[in-house]
Amino acid sequence: MEGKNDPSQTGSGATILDNEKTDGKGAIFTMKNVATSIFLLLANCTIIPGIWKFLYFNIVDMSTLVFQLKVPLAGADTSTFNTLFLWMFFGGFGALALEWLFIIILKRLYQKKHKEDDPNGEPYIVRHRVLFSALLMIAALSAIIIWMRVPQYIVRQCTNSTFYEERYVDPKKAVITAPEKKRNLICIYIESMEVSYTDKAHGGISQSDMIPELTELAKEGITFSAKDSKRLNGAEPIAGTNYTMGSLIAQTSGVPSILPIGDNGMGNENYKEFLPGLYTLGEVLRDNGYQRMFMIGSSIEFSGCNIYLGTHGDYEVRDHLYYLNNGPLPKGYKVWWGFEDEKLFEFAKEEITKLAASDKPFYFSMMTMDTHFMDGYNCKLCKNEYDIQYSNVIACSSKQIGQFIDWLKQMPFYDNTTVVLVGDHPTMDSDYISKLDGYSDNYTRLSYLTILNSALPYTLDKTRAFTQMDMYPTTLAALGFTVEGDKLGIGVNLFKDCPTVLEELGYERFQEQLEMHSKFYDNHLIYGH
Numbered sequence: 001m002e003g004k005n006d007p008s009q010t011g012s013g014a015t016i017l018d019n020e021k022t023d024g025k026g027a028i029f030t031m032k033n034v035a036t037s038i039f040l041l042l043a044n045c046t047i048i049p050g051i052w053k054f055l056y057f058n059i060v061d062m063s064t065l066v067f068q069l070k071v072p073l074a075g076a077d078t079s080t081f082n083t084l085f086l087w088m089f090f091g092g093f094g095a096l097a098l099e100w101l102f103i104i105i106l107k108r109l110y111q112k113k114h115k116e117d118d119p120n121g122e123p124y125i126v127r128h129r130v131l132f133s134a135l136l137m138i139a140a141l142s143a144i145i146i147w148m149r150v151p152q153y154i155v156r157q158c159t160n161s162t163f164y165e166e167r168y169v170d171p172k173k174a175v176i177t178a179p180e181k182k183r184n185l186i187c188i189y190i191e192s193m194e195v196s197y198t199d200k201a202h203g204g205i206s207q208s209d210m211i212p213e214l215t216e217l218a219k220e221g222i223t224f225s226a227k228d229s230k231r232l233n234g235a236e237p238i239a240g241t242n243y244t245m246g247s248l249i250a251q252t253s254g255v256p257s258i259l260p261i262g263d264n265g266m267g268n269e270n271y272k273e274f275l276p277g278l279y280t281l282g283e284v285l286r287d288n289g290y291q292r293m294f295m296i297g298s299s300i301e302f303s304g305c306n307i308y309l310g311t312h313g314d315y316e317v318r319d320h321l322y323y324l325n326n327g328p329l330p331k332g333y334k335v336w337w338g339f340e341d342e343k344l345f346e347f348a349k350e351e352i353t354k355l356a357a358s359d360k361p362f363y364f365s366m367m368t369m370d371t372h373f374m375d376g377y378n379c380k381l382c383k384n385e386y387d388i389q390y391s392n393v394i395a396c397s398s399k400q401i402g403q404f405i406d407w408l409k410q411m412p413f414y415d416n417t418t419v420v421l422v423g424d425h426p427t428m429d430s431d432y433i434s435k436l437d438g439y440s441d442n443y444t445r446l447s448y449l450t451i452l453n454s455a456l457p458y459t460l461d462k463t464r465a466f467t468q469m470d471m472y473p474t475t476l477a478a479l480g481f482t483v484e485g486d487k488l489g490i491g492v493n494l495f496k497d498c499p500t501v502l503e504e505l506g507y508e509r510f511q512e513q514l515e516m517h518s519k520f521y522d523n524h525l526i527y528g529h
Helices: 024-028 031-056 062-070 079-113 129-147 150-157 163-167 212-220 244-253 281-286 302-311 320-326 341-356 389-409 430-434 468-478 501-505 507-515 519-526
Strands: 184-190 291-296 316-318 362-367 417-423 447-452
Touching (some): 031 129, 184 244, 184 341, 184 389, 212 389, 244 281, 244 302, 244 468, 316 320, 341 362, 341 389, 389 417, 417 468
């Protein structure tokens, strides 16, 4: 009977964590241990996405996440999310193994210390491991919620604002006058292109200029900087504009895309309209006789882009599926998000040449994709100038755009064509940016921008502070259109000496107003009442 209570007689003593007289397998899979494992695993799988977001998605805010949860993700490259799932699986279970090792070591050390008076005992934290693992899970979840400013977002969404009632200028009611001779418009939305990539002398944080072609084009064009400034200027990302679809909406409508937390599922198959209350750049140009085309190397369905373009301008679309069905892409061809930018620029030359052959002015938009995080797409044109693939892809994108603009300048229609080159948003790869030579938390990251061949010169001797929303009236002005009052949506014509909302309110107050709930935004813009 005494041998029965002797711990030395227990064959699997190294694995027994409960004071139960069972075999090793039974001791491991007790309810107490299973509950502990579940709580620890949940905690790990909460912490790991937080670390992953900090490294690769730090620019993403709650308004962006809410938007992405409500729109279709067809055509998206899933490799980034596959990486997250691998992190969660291997990291989650790997951390769990280490946590159990820690528990076992703690118990062993305790039993060694108390082998005379309490040989089968457990330290307090091990004895109450279910409680502590549950608290760890709650703490991890709370930390992520606080870090992502979820409480502030919810409070703001539950607080009504009259911001739009006071500032929104309805383009449907605005007096917009076209010039006598209409200019063509080419807009190139450059994925994740930001001023940071140029050198410090030009306002960037890179040790050397990774985008020399884009830097030279910025010097040639208009960036809304003071006359003697050598620093590149650009749009400051703000709520509802700091991701691709939000940026496109902001630049063409003058408002951010901030969807309410409530029911507005754009992924619903019955969803046929996208912010129907807007009157956008595409519609203004359509109503003034412009041909309209939008080109992208991925699926046009991503984030509801097809619905937005169909609702606001009825564009001709050239996307990955179009070129699979109509050539010249071979059957089943897919790299990265669809096809690479090298092909995008070649296809763009063909389409623009066809549009220019018409007697009607044209509005051609295209969206690059190779510089999307993580690491970008390393095409056959990319050189090995840098140790990091993403840097080589960024440099390659700059070269390709420079060559494309050189081609445009040789075309007979160029003199009557305004070109807008704009980064859709700063890169979401926070880890990459933090490793650039001149990075600091105080550095303001700006999306790249320049306007070439504008109908108007920029005559204000000051550097403007602006967001993507200001590009709507500004683009029309660059085409020679006049807008009474020089405001559309909540955007301001940057050619005119009128303060932007960012200049007037400052970043924090502007961001706060955009994140607050607006009945006007819901009723008039989302639902079109």
